[in-house]
Amino acid sequence: MRRARTPQHPLGWYQDPDGRGVDARLHLLDRQMLDRADVPISTVDDIEIDGVEVGEAVDHERPPVVAAILVGAAVLPRVFGGSMPRSRWDRIEWRHVRRLGTVVRIDAAADDLDATWLERWIRDRVIARIPGGRHAPE
Amino acid sequence: MLLSELLDTAVIDVDGERLGTIVDVRFRRGPRHRDHEGDLELIALIVSPHSRQSMYGYERGRVNGPAVVARVIEWLHRRSRLIPWECVQRVDDDAVVLGVRAPQIPLNVRRGIPDPAHGGTPAA
Numbered sequence: 001m002r003r004a005r006t007p008q009h010p011l012g013w014y015q016d017p018d019g020r021g022v023d024a025r026l027h028l029l030d031r032q033m034l035d036r037a038d039v040p041i042s043t044v045d046d047i048e049i050d051g052v053e054v055g056e057a058v059d060h061e062r063p064p065v066v067a068a069i070l071v072g073a074a075v076l077p078r079v080f081g082g083s084m085p086r087s088r089w090d091r092i093e094w095r096h097v098r099r100l101g102t103v104v105r106i107d108a109a110a111d112d113l114d115a116t117w118l119e120r121w122i123r124d125r126v127i128a129r130i131p132g133g134r135h136a137p138e
Numbered sequence: 139m140l141l142s143e144l145l146d147t148a149v150i151d152v153d154g155e156r157l158g159t160i161v162d163v164r165f166r167r168g169p170r171h172r173d174h175e176g177d178l179e180l181i182a183l184i185v186s187p188h189s190r191q192s193m194y195g196y197e198r199g200r201v202n203g204p205a206v207v208a209r210v211i212e213w214l215h216r217r218s219r220l221i222p223w224e225c226v227q228r229v230d231d232d233a234v235v236l237g238v239r240a241p242q243i244p245l246n247v248r249r250g251i252p253d254p255a256h257g258g259t260p261a262a
Contacts, residue, residue, distance in 0.1 A: 014182045014220045015247040016164065022178055024141050024163040025192050047141035049180060054139050058226050066165060066178040070140070078142045097175045100167075107174065 022100065032103045033069070033092070035110040041092075042115065044104060045075040048091065066094050069104070071115045090115040139229070148233045149185050149221060151240075157221070158187035160234065164220065183221045183234065184245065189214040197245040218245050 007017045022028060024047060033041040050067035052058055068091040077084050092115050098105040110116055127133045141163060149157045162184040168176030184197070195201050196211045197218065220243040227237025242252045 009251045011222075011241055011243050011251050012247075014164070014222055014243050015245070015251075016166075017247055020167045021181075022165040022167055023184070024165065025145065026162060026195055029141070049139055049141060049144075052139055052180075052229055054143060054229055054231055057228050058223075060224060063223065064180040066180075074140075077140075083140075083143070094177070095171075095174060098173060100175050 027100070028104075031100075033071075033106050034103050035106050035108055035113075037109070039110045041106060041110045041113065042071040042119075044069050045072065046070040046078060048089070068093050069097070072118060090117070144183070144229070144234070146190055147229075149183065150233045150235045152236055152238065157236075157240075158185040158218070159190050160184065161186045161190060161192065161215070161218070180223050182223055182243075183226070184218065185221050186215045186218040188216060193218075193245075215245075219243055220245060 007013055007015065028044055028047060031044045033044065035041050046069075047066055048068040048070055049064050051062050051064035068089075070089050070091055072090040073088055074084060074090065076082075092106060092108075092113060096107050098107040106113075111120065144160055144163055147160050149160060151157050160183050163180060164182040164184060165178035166181045167178060170176045184193075186193075191214065193211055193215055196208050197215065202208050219240075221236070221240045222243070225236045225238045225240040226234055228235045244251070
């Protein structure tokens with residue numbers, strides 16, 4: 001399909017005529033993240049936005065940008081409401097994102113990320129102690 | 139702040155009128171930094187006066203089938219609009235308050251933007 005590159009009306013830029021727009025719910029939330037070796041890390045559970053805070057006036061000199069992707073327990077407030085204390089956020093900085101497409105490619109190894117600690121802990125402390133849990137299924 | 143704190147929040151106009159709830163947030167992709175994705179800058183809020191559900195991509199006017207699903211979602215989100223981030227004055231716990239009256243920007247890229255100088259008819 002041909003897309004108009006330049007909108008006729010200046011406000012037309014908000015309608016995303018050139019496909020450079022990213023809608024959070026549509027293009028980001030719940031997308032799969034893969035590491036350098038295509039190992040699944042997790043899905044995008046929430047997004048941290050830098051440059052705007054609840055209860056404060058918006059500073060239009062500094063437009064808000066995506067600072068990090070949150071994973072793990074960050075999904076709980078989305079399901080049950082409430083908010084998660086900042087100390088419990090498992091973050092993957094936006095500067096580690098290599099490409100945002102149908103999957104989000106992260107420029108890091110899954111095992112090196114703090115965000116996957118729970119998965120590693122369960123693998124080493126629980127799964128590994130089940131007989132046959134230390135090798136791939138045959 | 140978190141994205142989940144913005145989603146499903148009410149939007150209040152300058153005169154205290156409720157415009158709807160935020161069903162999605164639109165970012166704009168910046169230029170790529172060598173082999174990394176560019177910054178995503180928040181540019182607009184997608185506000186629906188009737189429904190809190192996602193629009194599943196139908197709002198952009200580029201997806202229109204199956205026709206029944208498209209019609210149902212269009213009806214659920216009738217009179218949905220884009221609110222430029224520049225119009226937002228303050229983000230509270232339970233509402234986003236506008237400081238400037240927002241222009242009428244329909245979500246569908248095929249629909250023109252009404253020109254207030256010409257009685258609200260879409261610009262050519």
